[in-house]
Amino acid sequence: MSDSIKHECGVAFIRLLKPLSYYQKKYGTALYGINKLYLLMEKQHNRGQDGAGVATIKLDIEPGKRYISRHRSMAPSAVADIFEYIQKKFADIQKESPEKMQDAEWLKENVSFTGEVLLGHLRYGTHGKNSIESCHPFLRQNNWQTRNLVIAGNFNMTNVDELLQQLYDLGQHPKEKADTVTVLEKIGHFLDTENQGLFDQYKREGMDDNKEISKMIANDLDVAKILKKSAKSWDGGYTIAGILGHGDAFVMRDPVGIRPAYYYYNDEIVVAASERPAIQTAFNVAFEDIREIKPGHALVVKKNGRITEDQFSEPKEKKSCSFERIYFSRGSDAAIYRERKQLGRLLCPQILEAVDHDVKNTVFSFIPNTAEVAYYGMAEGVHKYIKQYQRDALLNREDKISDEELTEVLAIAPRLEKLAIKDVKLRTFITNDADRGEMVAHVYDTTYGVIKNGTDTLVALDDSIVRGTTLKQSILKILDRLGPKKIVIVSSAPQIRYPDCYGIDMSRMGEFVAFEAAVSLLRENGMEAVLADVYQKCKDSLLLPKEQVQNYVKAIYEPFTDQEISDRIAQIITPKGTNAEVKVIYQTLENLHTACPDHLGDWYFSGDYPTPGGNKIVNRAFVNWMEGKNQRAYM
Template sequence: MSDEIKHECGIALLRLRKPLQYYIDKYGTPLYAVNKMALLMNKQANRGQDGAGIANIKLHVPPGNRYISRYRSVESKPIEDIFEKVNKKFRKAEKEDPKQFKNAEWLQQHYGFTGEVWMGHLRYGTHGKNEIENCHPFLRQNNWKSRNLVVAGNFNMTNVDSLFDKLVSLGQHPKDKVDTVTVMEKIGHFLDEEVQRQFDHFKPLFPEDNKQLSTLIEGNIDLGRVLQRSCRDFDGGYTMCGMTGTGAAFVARDPAGIRPAYYYADDEVIVVASEKPAIKMSFNCDYSDIEEIKPGHAMVIDVSGEYRQEEFLEPLPKKSCSFERIYFSRASDPDIYHERKKLGKLVLPQILKEIDNDLANTVFSYIPNTAETAFFGLVEGLDEYLVKERKRHIREGLLFEEDLERLLSFRPRTEKLISKDVKLRTFITDDAHRDEMVSNVYETTFGVVKEHQDTIVLIDDSIVRGTTLERSILRMLDRLSPKKIVIVSSAPQIRYPDCYGIDMSKMKDFVAFRAVLKLLEENNREELLDETFAKCKDALENDFAHQQNFVKALYEPFTDEQISRKIAEIVTPKNCQAEISVIYQTVDGLHTACPGHSGDWYFTGDYPTPGGNKVVNQAFVNYMVGKGNERAYGAF
């Protein structure tokens, strides 16, 4: 999207199902798992450029040997930084003893990152400083292997305060009130209780043999039970990975399926990732072999390498994030590719109406590159429309030969009007000249638009704030001297904050919200702001804000078209010569294009969890009392 927003993190989990020596013998290198993890994370690098981290656990190493390794990085290229450090270890091992370099037992005794269980995380920090302490995986250590816990996830919780209070009531003293800490400590608490439960069960059987007792405990820990007890109070969107010190692992998905999680398994590996293309490219499997972890279920992997999906919370109606389909996930996923094309095709009727069907004097283009697939769908829709028009004219039989030739040879005019100059950076300039520099980050193609005659139709993934349109894109397009510029969003109007992972938490940031404020003012309906504020404040003070989204009332007096026209006025730059129009995808169109992914709360205000309602009400109160820059839910 032209308005850059930070978004959901990415996860990767890899379990080798055979001893390390098997992979050394078969693939000729002890770096099989390292290379696969590097590929899994690089193929999801779009999901986290603020930081990255990996953790690794060795199975069955004797006491006295390290069995958990972890690296995290917030360097400019964190994935590259991490795996360069890991590879440095292996280069050192090969140099130290070339003969032993392919001996798994020797490697695991002397070097880290030689274990069979791997976890990776890519961080896009929605809030909080970009420091190493904020990077996953997080580690909860204990001298009992079974009590060690490594956690990473793609999640945001709406109820961090209540989760923190719950930990305190359990007798803990959490070091910070952030969802990553509260999640890890809550799971850790119930993991401790599960270990104690197994200890109490087996101790009478082996009163004098604590070593065998530990082995029994490690093999019988019920991770499903741990998740049932620890996650029942969670309100948010999440895909959480966990590994115990024994090498058991899990990937848990929230009951509404908000955050994505996919897995693949064969005789050699079990792998979980946030996106299917990462698994496909890393293991050369068929897409049909990659399955989705069901909402409210966890992929549980035993110490033995056996796996199963286990329900730990009752699933809710599935509301998987539609922004994954519109923008975040890679379009190389065949399902997402076709969905994005359909999103582009479905806005065509609105476009034709806006340009009075004058295709001869219309130039179609797109920005940014992620909108290219929707653009292909739009062009495909234009081709289908022209086929129908040709048939209609031929059936009417009122064409001269030259008219028929013109009709049959006509093609829509598609051009690359704007491209980004990746070499130009803007952070070094002062605020007074920043807009001018931002506009020069893009390059404009001259000589293809007929001045004062053509209409430009430019499709974008979505329009969040509208600032990039106003400050750069529309100014550049206006230099081409078109008669009219039509900006098309393949997503509906973003009206409400997200609280499940996307960096969209402040009401004042949304150009649709600013448009409604102007409409309320122009129509003498500003009392609706005070009425809504009173309802939100009362609901928050009396603990029923989770029951209803009161902010919806602000949008109800106006049609989508009225809001779109006002948005067009807001984003029109000063002294712009061309007429500006803005078109949005409809919510019905979104559901038609992405039928299996109905999470649409940022467009409709229909939140999948009670915490979402509380967040939107709090966000509006923050705006009204002058705290619009504050986040409406717990820290990340």
Template sequence: MSDQIKHECGIALIRLLKPLSYYHKKYGTWKYGLNKLYLLMEKQHNRGQDGAGLVCVKSEMAPGYPYISRVRSVEQNPIKDIFEKVNKPLKKAKRHDADINDPEWAALNYPFAGSLYLGHLRYGTFGRNSIEFAHPVMRQNNWKSRNLVLAGNFNLTNTDELFNVLVDLGQHPKAYTDTVTALEKVGHFLDEENQLLFRKYKNEGYSNSEISPLIEKNLDIQNILERASKDWDGGYAMAGLVGHGDAFVVRDPWGIRPAHYYCDDEIVVVASERPVIQTVMNVHANEVNEIAPGEALVIKNNGEVRRDMIRVPHKRKSCSFERIYFSRGSDKSIYQERKELGHLLTPTVLKAVNYDFENTVFSYIPNTAETAFYGMVQGVRDYLVDWKIDQIQKKNGSLSDKDIKRILSFEPRVEKIAIKDVKLRTFIADDASRDDLVAHVYDVTYGIIKNDVDTLVIIDDSIVRGTTLKNSILKILDRLHPKKIIVVSSAPQIRYPDCYGIDMARLDKFIAFNAAIELLKDHGKEGLIQDVYKKCKEQENLPKEEMVNYVREIYKPFTPEEISAKIAELLKPEDCKAEVEIVYQSLENLHKACPNDLGDWYFSGNYPTPGGNRVVNSSFINFVEGKDERAY
């Protein structure tokens, strides 16, 4: 993606099912679980670079010994920072001649030698980028079974409602964020479950010291999560640990946010992405399972692993943006889907270049559009196969060997044109110098394009704001002196804000929205803007379940092609000599390529939860009123 947008967080959970001595004997180190956690987090570092954290829970510590240890960081390289902090006690102990390789010594003396780990990578969409907003977050108590650790990839649209529920319960939440409200909501029902069991066992004549282990054994995680998540509106893959050793990962009933797991007789592993588990555990794709929408994976302290239904699953609306851009392309399904997205664009692209293969160069914007590029080129080659057959049949045997060779050897001109200078991006910090620096984020390959003759087709996986296209990519491509530049997006036009974990909350940041507004002005239909604004304002105080997405009316007067043409006009730099055209994927083709992931609200405005309609209307109100703030 040429535009850099923040997106989902990543989760990693490890539950060792054997004593540390087992792993020391079999794998040569008791740090087996900790090492696997590091790999899971490092392989998902693309999912969060604002912060990282991990928690270790020890389930067999005697009273008076710490059993929950946490480390978090918001440094520039947070994963490196937290594991340096994790390893610091070992280095110190080694200097004092401790046998740090002994699993028994580690279990008693090292804070992060345990059987249960939860790691998190944060991309902040709510709250400031400070340590207090970094996950995992904790709710502490002197009773082990009342301690709660939470980390997740989630965004709840109804934080205000949930916050008020907590206040009505008599609580005083310390912050107005979805993280705090989720933590306190789960924590409240965890407390209630503890209290219910305490009264039960007290009535049966057990002493207080006897009751604690009974509560820990019989704590009903399914019931806690059912009650806590009842009013959640949003997308979530949320992982939690209870102080005595129970663990869970719960997924929203629409399957918006992803979560996968692997389990054998030694270990349970959970991560946001399937290929991460495949790589770290060296297992086949069919051994990694998806946590189903509305389901919770529950791991009891005794090692029992269960899949419990927490919410009634709705029609699956897993995020298609995961497939297009955010997830690792090493996943077999995602790779094939991205390739198909490119392939399905071929007819539109060929029409745009007027089937002129001799004077067209095909390329891509690195790095995530590469797979879609392969699919597009394959589609071009498929077309050329039919063209070659037709050329040979037309001549009816009159072709010379030379002519046949010329026809058969004809191939699309495929080149690597844009080269991303990854290192440069880290230096782009202050706004004053950003525009100048961003123009140099990409380099180009000179000497390939025929001046003022060739058309350059370059595919990107999506176009959100178009800022980098206008300020950088189109300018440097124009230096090659093509006659025409066609930018192809493997995703449809992004028209509506996200509210489920991706940092795309403001309508005025979308080039497609700005194009539609400009078209309304061009056609003398500015009154529609006020009409939609009035409708949005009229339902501001309605329950979210009764709200309608009226922002869709902004786009109705125009075809996708008209909006694309306006986008090209808006993005073309003033000094660009080449003609510029923008080609977008169709919504129909998106669904063909990603048939199991139908969450397309960014493109269609069809939000899977009622909170989505409230967010899009609020975002439009903010736009009209000139408010520079989030819509949720």
């Protein structure tokens, strides 16, 4: 994505099903779990540049000894920073008493982070404060083991106000207004209620030994029941992992399946993560052996090692995030790789029409590295067209083809080049706007000597276009210097028209170049009344329950065709003084669904939000824009 946006957090969970001594004997180290957690997190580092955190819990530790360990970091390389901190503990032991590194039981008794239950988190903050307090995992502490709670997740709730009010009604006094607090305290409340209910039950049954009651509570806690009560009013997208102090653990996924969650287990370990390739790589397991947690279900691992996938909420029509497939998740997932190639292939008819099928005088390229896989698919599509052209030229002729013509037909091949190269060494540190604008224009470098001046058309594939700022300030200026007669910017995603409210940093209407284009067309055509009408409807809808709200912002786009909006976008992003004609092509919604048939969550493009809270958020975002409020439309 040429426009940088912040996005999806990542989770990593491991439960060791054997004693640490087992891993010491089989793998040569009692640190098997912590080493694997590092790999699991490092292979998802694309999901967290704002911070990271790790928590572990030791099973069956005697009272008075620390059994929960946690460390969080906001360092530039947060994952490395965390594990350097952890590894230093063991490096000191190795230096002073190397024999103790072979004693798994001693390590568990005396060194932090040697637990059997491990939870890691990679944070990508969408809005607001970036502080160590914002980094997961979050911890809710209590002297009763079974009331301790650690959670970390990839989530955003659209109805934080409603959830906070529920906490107030319970008599709680949350310390801040944030969805992380509401989730932690909501689960914590029902964890307390379940504990107290079991305690009272055992007392009624005549049990007097409180220590024995504590053990029975740990054994009998119904995790799925706690999650069902906790999530009853949640409206949002989430994958949330949690550990209870005594060792029960869970990974839960929202009823629509918006956020991704995968897991694998055998007789040694249970592992869950936000991305499948991380599990494949860290544990060397096959693609088909990794399962996806079903929407509305939680993977529950009891302290005794029993593994279940329990329903905590009624699953709804699955609307998994399509942006995960287009951009967010790493393309090393086999399914995502195929889908991204297909996105590129499906664009070929539009691209070929835009270049008048003149592949001889067209150079095909891509902009950011994340568009590379779709670029391969586009290249395959162009190859296929050329082969068909050559076949028709050779077979569908009445006269005999000359040697010269034959040579010319057979010589046709797509011109595939890497032209725009991001210069990662360049830092736009200058604060003066005029000077900084000049620096930004050089963030990308280019390959010279490839384009035939005034003759060639240059096709550049991007995976998505959000604001169009980098295209206007940098990329198009650089590409125009190469001297093409025409530049075609192609997005493998459809037009981004609506804000996300499930965890991606796309929440302000004014940030979308497609919205800017539609508003520009409305004003040009004397249709400002549409803006006023939509504003009033959106304003009124904010007073209604979310279940009664519809997306009124769709009316902004309805008077115009997709092509009209694309053409206006081309005008908006074309820098002054550009010599080449600039055209913009977007993926169609139909083709997106064809390429990603199992991930139909397309609300950023279609405005069809999968939860009621989404409609309320988009309307509030439009109200904020109309009122000149540059703020987030949700908490």
